[in-house]
Amino acid sequence: GESVGLHLPTLSVQEGDNSIINCAYSNSASDYFIWYKQESGKGPQFIIDIRSNMDKRQGQRVTVLLNKTVKHLSLQIAATQPGDSAVYFCAENISSGGAGKSTFGDGTTLTVKP
Amino acid sequence: GAVVSQHPSWVICKSGTSVKIECRSLDFQATTMFWYRQFPKQSLMLMATSNEGSKATYEQGVEKDKFLINHASLTLSTLTVTSAHPEDSSFYICSARDRRGYHNEQFFGPGTRLTVL
Numbered sequence: 001g002e003s004v005g006l007h008l009p010t011l012s013v014q015e016g017d018n019s020i021i022n023c024a025y026s027n028s029a030s031d032y033f034i035w036y037k038q039e040s041g042k043g044p045q046f047i048i049d050i051r052s053n054m055d056k057r058q059g060q061r062v063t064v065l066l067n068k069t070v071k072h073l074s075l076q077i078a079a080t081q082p083g084d085s086a087v088y089f090c091a092e093n094i095s096s097g098g099a100g101k102s103t104f105g106d107g108t109t110l111t112v113k114p
Numbered sequence: 115g116a117v118v119s120q121h122p123s124w125v126i127c128k129s130g131t132s133v134k135i136e137c138r139s140l141d142f143q144a145t146t147m148f149w150y151r152q153f154p155k156q157s158l159m160l161m162a163t164s165n166e167g168s169k170a171t172y173e174q175g176v177e178k179d180k181f182l183i184n185h186a187s188l189t190l191s192t193l194t195v196t197s198a199h200p201e202d203s204s205f206y207i208c209s210a211r212d213r214r215g216y217h218n219e220q221f222f223g224p225g226t227r228l229t230v231l
Contacts, residue, residue, distance in 0.1 A: 034219075034220075036222075041205075041225070041227070042224055042225060043118075043120075043207050043209075043222035043223050043224045043225045044158065044207070044209075044222045045222070046219070046220075046221070046222075049219065089157060089158070100146055100148075100163075100211055100220070101148060101160055101163055102148075102160070102220065103160070104150075104157045104158045104159075104160075105157060106156075106157050107156075107157050
């Protein structure tokens with residue numbers, strides 16, 4: 001079936017630097033994408049989302065970029081902090097006919113060094 | 115707002131017993147809830163979609179007779195792992211969609227750690 005995958009399983013950055021986490025998706029019918037943060041032993045936490053009619057969306061310290069041409073999604077975290085250390089998942093969703101269910105990528109473990 | 119709870123947060127049981135996990139939307143009504151399973155250092159795998167008042171829709175490869183799902187109200191869905199075995203040990207996570215919400219935003223519960231001895 002269709003899947004969403006991440007390019008890098010781990011990412012280590014220095015505190016204060018910017019982080020970029022990438023994601024490739026394969027279902028061209030997907031039109032809604034979400035980034036989640038998951039800390040150890042907890043459920044995923046919503047970070048930011050983007051619909052396919054947009055190519056960029058900004059939140060507080062985070063930006064999501066969507067490139068539909070190459071089916072690529074990225075999450076940028078500005079001024080990364082130790083509290084940002086977690087596993088980050090992208091998820092794809094089909095708004096119509098997809099029953100609202102999300103397909104998750106493999107996850108990238110972000111480690112922030114003080 | 116948009117809080118989802120799960121109970122219990124962790125459970126240890128003997129092989130062959132059944133375990134029930136509850137998922138509740140605390141401050142909103144959820145016509146649809148989702149159940150995921152996550153093994154260590156792996157991603158979330160969707161097991162089934164639970165719709166209020168109707169039968170759950172299971173993903174390919176998930177045994178519906180082993181993982182019983184009941185969505186009896188707009189705020190509660192339950193997952194029962196029947197005749198649990200050690201290979202069922204995993205982190206079970208539910209999510210819920212707010213019926214008033216836009217897009218398909220899901221709100222996730224904190225997860226339930228199941229250990230089968």
